[in-house]
Amino acid sequence: SYVLTQPPSVSVAPGQTARITCGGNNIGSKSVHWYQQKPGQAPVLVIYDDFDRPSGIPERFSGSNSETTAALTISRVEAGDEAAYYCQLWDTSSEHWVFGGGTKLTVL
């Protein structure tokens, strides 16, 4: 089955840029989505189809996807961005949704 690999944690100072990666076999050929989940809350879609933002998501959130790595980039990080972030894609061969293991973003 398809596996998505994320770093368990990323730390960044306020105002800096955070980059969270998501690795998978030939991931560049698939559409990757990203969710933010704060403690005690349901996930929120922040990036879909590699780089599109749903309405209401700040422009500070951006996405990219190429070859074996997709990435979520958060510019000018704020304390309120501290959360777990999950990548996701639809595996057409198994017809399964696959989530990465999640990355805990800590704002120092």
Next chain:
Amino acid sequence: QVQLIQSGAEVKKPGASVRVSCKASGYRFTDYGISWVRQAPGQGLEWMGWISGYNGITKSAQKFRGRVTLTTDTSTSTSYMELRSLRSDDTAIYYCARDMHPSDSAPFDYWGQGTLVTVSS
């Protein structure tokens, strides 16, 4: 506005079954599918399955086949997830989530508030 309201917390004994409901409002129920995702304590997100709001067609993760049943009631715009033969490692928060657009491979733009299911003897 789109809302997904789930049923309340459940406590079940091992071997029992649980049914969680997800009532949708603010959109035409039959236009979008619903996925079910669970999250064990301190763990990541795990997709369980998907059901079409239009015709009830389902897809489920291999791990849960034979143990999970997804259904919908279009008259009440409600989706249901039943999980049978519960084990302690089924203890988790169970979420329903709506497809962003009418496709089984669309990301999830709205989520329910989650339902905690605790399996304990």
